Amino acid sequence: MNPTALIFDKDGTLFDFHATWGGWSRGLIEAEAEGDPVRMAAIAAALGYDLETGRFAPDSIVIASTTAEIADAMLPHLLGCDRQALIARMNARAAEAPQVPAVPLAPLFAELAARGVALGLVTNDSEAPARAHICAAGLAATFxxxxxxxSGFGFKPGPGQLLACAEALGAAPGTCAMIGDSLHDLQAARAAGMVAVAVLTGLAPRDALAPHADLVFDDIGALPAWLDAGAITQA
Structure with a gap:
């Protein structure tokens, strides 16, 4: 049975995680540490980020955490820093971060829309940066x-965002598929009673995602062929 709605994660799913956030994260760390190498190293370690390579560890908290959770990991190394001010700076910087698409997005989503499937986006990023990113990618009217x-619906791995999305799209949860790159995405799909589809354009490797997914694709470019083949329901 084909799903009636596809619900997408953003970072690591629509956009390649390392290519998008690697260099940006170094800039954030350097700015918040005011160039102090000791504080930079401490913040990088807290985030699971390698300052030498500009890459994240597979178990980095950045993979699926909210902006507030990432800020909380940084705060012990930023003495006297106001939490809300830090979150505001992070959101402002994130909104301006150039996004690197995992695949050519405009033609893919045109294909998906042509199949009559409803489309939604749920992310553990803040809503304003997320909207800025999809707008910059030419997808403002897609979702x-x-x-x-x-946004008031909780965050993954909880099911709140997914259930709110299904309701807004007029789709029963059991007829929806959640597509994401992290265990949080797959756990949220399970909690919401949706098909769990993993992609490998984030930080988590196949062997970490496969046991928790109904299927695993290299990237979201495989979705049209999957729909054409009749898709699946939950395993």
Whole structure:
């Protein structure tokens, strides 16, 4: 049975995680540490980020955490820093971060829309940066529902965002598929009673995601062929 709605994660799913956030994260760390190498190293370690390579560890908290959770990991190394001010700076910087698409997005989503499937986006990023990113990618009118961790529906791995998305799109949860790159995405799909589809354009490797997914694709470019083949329901 084909799903009636596809619900997408953002970072690591629509956009390649390392290519998008690697260099940006170094800039954030350097700015917040005011160039102090000791504080930079401490913040990088807290985030699971390698300052030498500009890459994240597979178990980095950045993979699926909210902006507030990432800020909380940084705060012990930023003495006297105001939490809300830090979150505001992070959101402002994130909104301006150039996004590197995992695949050519405009033609893919045109294909998906042509199949009559409803489309939604749920992310543990904040909503304002998420909307800025999809707008910059030419997808402003693509999604019938967009929610971030600060939108009032909770955040992944909880099911709240996904259930709100399904309701907004007029789709029963059991007829929806959640597509994401992290265990949080797959756990949220399970909690919401949706098909769990993993992609490998984030930080988590196949062997970490496969036991928790109904299927695993290299990237979201495989979705049209999957739909054409009749898709699946939950395993």
């Amino acid at each position: 019938g529902f967009v929610a971030g961790a600060d």
